[in-house]
Amino acid sequence: MTENKKPVVRFAPSPTGYLHIGGARTALFNWLFAKATGGTFLLRIEDTDRERSTPEAVEAILNGMAWMGLDWDGQTVYQFARAGRHRAVAQQLLAEGKAYRCFATPAELDEMRAAQKAAGKPMKYDGRWRDRDPAEGGDKPYVVRIKGRDTGTTVVNDVVLGDVVFQNDQLDDMILLRSDGTPTYMLAVVVDDHDMGVTHVIRGADHLNNAARQLQIIEAMGWPVPVYAHVPLIHGPDGAKLSKRHGALAVEAYREMGYLPETMRNYLLRLGWSHGDDEIISTAQAIQWFNLENIGKSPARMDFKKLDNLNGHYIRETADYTLTAEIVALLARQTPPHVLTEPARERLTKAMPGLKERAKTLVELSSAADFLYTDGPRALDAAAEKVLTPDARSTLARTLPVLEATDWSSQALETAARSFAEANGLKLGGVAQPLRAAITGKTTSPPLFEVMALLGREESLIRLRAFAG
RNA sequence: GGUCCCAUCGUCUAGCGGUUAGGACGCGGCCCUCUCAAGGCUGAAACCCGGGUUCGAUUCCCGGUGGGACCGCCA
Numbered sequence: 149m150t151e152n153k154k155p156v157v158r159f160a161p162s163p164t165g166y167l168h169i170g171g172a173r174t175a176l177f178n179w180l181f182a183k184a185t186g187g188t189f190l191l192r193i194e195d196t197d198r199e200r201s202t203p204e205a206v207e208a209i210l211n212g213m214a215w216m217g218l219d220w221d222g223q224t225v226y227q228f229a230r231a232g233r234h235r236a237v238a239q240q241l242l243a244e245g246k247a248y249r250c251f252a253t254p255a256e257l258d259e260m261r262a263a264q265k266a267a268g269k270p271m272k273y274d275g276r277w278r279d280r281d282p283a284e285g286g287d288k289p290y291v292v293r294i295k296g297r298d299t300g301t302t303v304v305n306d307v308v309l310g311d312v313v314f315q316n317d318q319l320d321d322m323i324l325l326r327s328d329g330t331p332t333y334m335l336a337v338v339v340d341d342h343d344m345g346v347t348h349v350i351r352g353a354d355h356l357n358n359a360a361r362q363l364q365i366i367e368a369m370g371w372p373v374p375v376y377a378h379v380p381l382i383h384g385p386d387g388a389k390l391s392k393r394h395g396a397l398a399v400e401a402y403r404e405m406g407y408l409p410e411t412m413r414n415y416l417l418r419l420g421w422s423h424g425d426d427e428i429i430s431t432a433q434a435i436q437w438f439n440l441e442n443i444g445k446s447p448a449r450m451d452f453k454k455l456d457n458l459n460g461h462y463i464r465e466t467a468d469y470t471l472t473a474e475i476v477a478l479l480a481r482q483t484p485p486h487v488l489t490e491p492a493r494e495r496l497t498k499a500m501p502g503l504k505e506r507a508k509t510l511v512e513l514s515s516a517a518d519f520l521y522t523d524g525p526r527a528l529d530a531a532a533e534k535v536l537t538p539d540a541r542s543t544l545a546r547t548l549p550v551l552e553a554t555d556w557s558s559q560a561l562e563t564a565a566r567s568f569a570e571a572n573g574l575k576l577g578g579v580a581q582p583l584r585a586a587i588t589g590k591t592t593s594p595p596l597f598e599v600m601a602l603l604g605r606e607e608s609l610i611r612l613r614a615f616a617g
Numbered sequence: 618g619g620u621c622c623c624a625u626c627g628u629c630u631a632g633c634g635g636u637u638a639g640g641a642c643g644c645g646g647c648c649c650u651c652u653c654a655a656g657g658c659u660g661a662a663a664c665c666c667g668g669g670u671u672c673g674a675u676u677c678c679c680g681g682u683g684g685g686a687c688c689g690c691c692a
Binding site: 254257269385418453508583596 | 618619620627628629630631639640651652653655685687689690691
């Protein structure tokens, strides 16, 4: 009697490619909804297309989910393994007269569609075998089609879009079983969602039209109808469909670009869902707040500037040693791999408070910190090259003896630099910028004197002497 | 072409009949400052168009326009 009324949701990607940003958001919404309601989040791999499904894609999806921090309940369901069950449902429908055999060949159907298009008619299966005696087909191959209602309407009650009404005569009799006896996606989703006890179907809006068709099967089987929530799609920065042209669509590509999983969760959540004016929303907070009602109805575009800004925020919130570990891992993945010495790691961690304040991505953080994990005179970047004019180099040369005579602490170095600047009628910047260029090879860095103190007297002087002229 | 969905600053969005139309990113200015960030203050920036309904429409209805999705023996 104590029936479990907790929601059951699922993410059901097809393993024909990597986990892209839209799929990741769908997965996130499902995950969040399950967490928020104390429900169950299931993962089902829709691999009924044997031609296009690959183990590599399954791997990529699983890795993407793991990186995003989205874990699911129970075993991963592989849809193709359930083909027998799908077939049985189709047979039952056939036996009950709610489905029928269609002997039309693919070539014949192509011809039909071409003719419809030429005549400016809607392209749909014309039901040519709907009321025909299957005996006429003889022993030729056939597909099994649903015998849908051809009058009245089918209404999809969608939580985000409202009631969406379809005229049944617009819906054609879709294929349940292919001529080789394998189930199609339309049949498989419905059967699996039912068997898995799915109560809420949260998926991309590209499935909205399918919902009406799937409802026909659900109705024919007399099964309960799940709650639908079709989430508007994500477009590229130019408003067009998200495509490979925009690059960096796989969730793993975002990792390679140096974005943090918590950034992705926050960004993706806000792309299409809102909670008043809140922008920075931790995952824990999202679990408290998430609901289906606040999902927006309109499609959204990716905005990398905002993603960067958010990532900067989460980088600043991340512990210094964690960031060091990320950089170490990132450098190890590089070709050729760069392995950091223990002292280098220590310097990195110590400098991290100043470093992370300035970075938008892990990649940026890593390159901005290169002067801490490689020794010797710097290779100047273009801006630093411009700073180190002959004039600047001579200032550098004159500063050198002053620094050499100074106690090597951040405080003392700054004091020395300040009095030197004052004595020479320079601003502190006039002295500091050449120093910074020589020390870091860049024109921007964490506070210079802290950096110098961290690097130590020996290493700092080596770098300074290389450019003192 | 058919069906369906969508429409507030450049972008993400709040708004749920009466608001100086709010926030965030980005952009400009100022402050802070050894650089760059971060932070603070501040400025410019939007209700797609046309009809209704209403005392009153960004908000409700209809039409148009503009985007988008789907129309496979793919999922």
